[in-house]
Amino acid sequence: MYNENWLSAIKVVIFDMDGTLYQEDTFLERYIRYLLEGTEHEEATDEAMRLGRAIIAGEHAIGFGHFYHMRDDVGLVLEGERFVRGFTWEGAAIEEGTIREYGAFSEQAVHLIPIGDPWGVVTALGRKYRLPESKLRSAFDRVRQEMLLPPHRFERHDKLFEALEALGAVDKKILLTNTHFESGIAFMGYMGIRHLFDDVVCGANKPAGLHAYFNALLAQGYQAHEILSIGDNPWNDLHPAKKLGGRTCMISPYPSGDPEIWDLRLRRLDELEQLMRAIQESITRRNRADGQDRAEAYQQEVQG
Known part of the structure; x- marks a missing residue:
């Protein structure tokens, strides 16, 4: 289902929040x-x-x-x-x-x-x-x-959050949301996810804010193909990353008239959970293989 070659190269994952880490339209x-x-x-x-x-x-x-x-x-x-x-x-x-x-x-x-x-x-x-x-x-x-109170409180997808927490093989997990600070913090508190991210930006002003954040990551030395942006709003969450050469994953249960083709197209939160686990496993496998290759090369060098 996934291309392990590019999954294993991911070092930074940028997440949207609304519609991405929970799905709700009631x-x-x-x-x-x-x-x-x-x-x-x-x-x-x-x-x-x-x-x-x-x-x-x-x-x-x-x-x-x-x-x-x-x-x-x-x-x-x-x-x-x-x-x-x-x-x-x-x-x-x-x-x-x-x-x-x-x-x-x-x-x-x-x-x-x-x-x-x-x-x-x-x-x-x-x-x-x-x-x-x-x-x-x-x-x-x-x-x-x-949305945070009965009877309209939205459902948390705790298995997704567990998979996010287990995603330790990447360098950074970032949350960028256009929601203003007060509401963004309240939603993260309800979901219990603030600690899962290395950086959180509320009022992110996407798409311009994502473009600027992505460029800042490039300036830190990351390669564009090492950065994955995940979101449900193509214009805000995906187009800026793709234009700069990054990887993209759209997650939305709705049909879309946007003609762009993304690296991944998901519809449900359980699919996003599976992707998090796949990234962790792909990076871990590559690191293990790289370590084994280096060990074998060293052994051959010692043996002459």
């Missing part, structure tokens, strides 16, 4: 409800929930791996540096001539939100209804607090 409808309640758009709550569910299920033209254009209120599909397709919230395709007018990604970046995970879906819907930043933040904080 918050979606509550999050949307909290966003719209008390606003002029509250009557659109059912419709917004329907849109959110359709995107997660892969039943809408706009989907994971696409970008939401805040100014024009449409979804766009990126291939390379240019947009190739676009859709309205009603599912209608945007004319090819209009798509060409968007030009390169860099020309539109300020207007774009990547729809890479359920959080991105709700963020796009919040922008669709032109909600203020304060409303987005209060709804986010409310649903995050609920």
